[in-house]
Amino acid sequence: MEGLTTLLPILLIGVVFYLLIMRPARNRQKRQQEMLTTVQPGTRIMTTAGMYGTVVEVEDEDISVELAPGVTIRMVKAAIGRVLTEPESPELEPGPSSSQSTPDDPS
Numbered sequence: 812m813e814g815l816t817t818l819l820p821i822l823l824i825g826v827v828f829y830l831l832i833m834r835p836a837r838n839r840q841k842r843q844q845e846m847l848t849t850v851q852p853g854t855r856i857m858t859t860a861g862m863y864g865t866v867v868e869v870e871d872e873d874i875s876v877e878l879a880p881g882v883t884i885r886m887v888k889a890a891i892g893r894v895l896t897e898p899e900s901p902e903l904e905p906g907p908s909s910s911q912s913t914p915d916d917p918s
Contacts, residue, residue, distance in 0.1 A: 847888045850874065855895040858886070874887070 853895070854866045854875065866875035866882060872890075877883045 829835060846894055847891060850888065850891065850894065857892045858890050860890070861892075872888040 850866055851869060852866055855863070856866060857863050858876075862876075862878060864878045866874050866883075867877050868875035869888075873885055874888055875883050875885050903911055
């Protein structure tokens with residue numbers, strides 16, 4: 812009986828560790844893997860580095876992603892951070908052009 816009371820806290824710590832750390836990590840990994848299997852050409856993605864693009868080609872573990880018209884990169888599927896359901900990339904607004912006059916310009 813004395814051995815059981817000594818072993819019980821260790822077993823409880825193991826169960827708590829599994830429930831709080833191992834199980835959620837396994838579920839996250841499963842969701843990530845399911846997301847990667849749904850990627851197909853035309854899918855909008857955001858990479859783990861924060862770049863937005865559109866998948867143009869899918870091979871075994873590699874994909875080709877178009878970042879801008881005519882700019883395509885090849886990367887591993889694991890670099891996909893998330894699949895976008897609607898456009899989330901901010902639209903770039905043109906900045907002030909150099910032909911505009913500045914407040915210090917006397918003309």
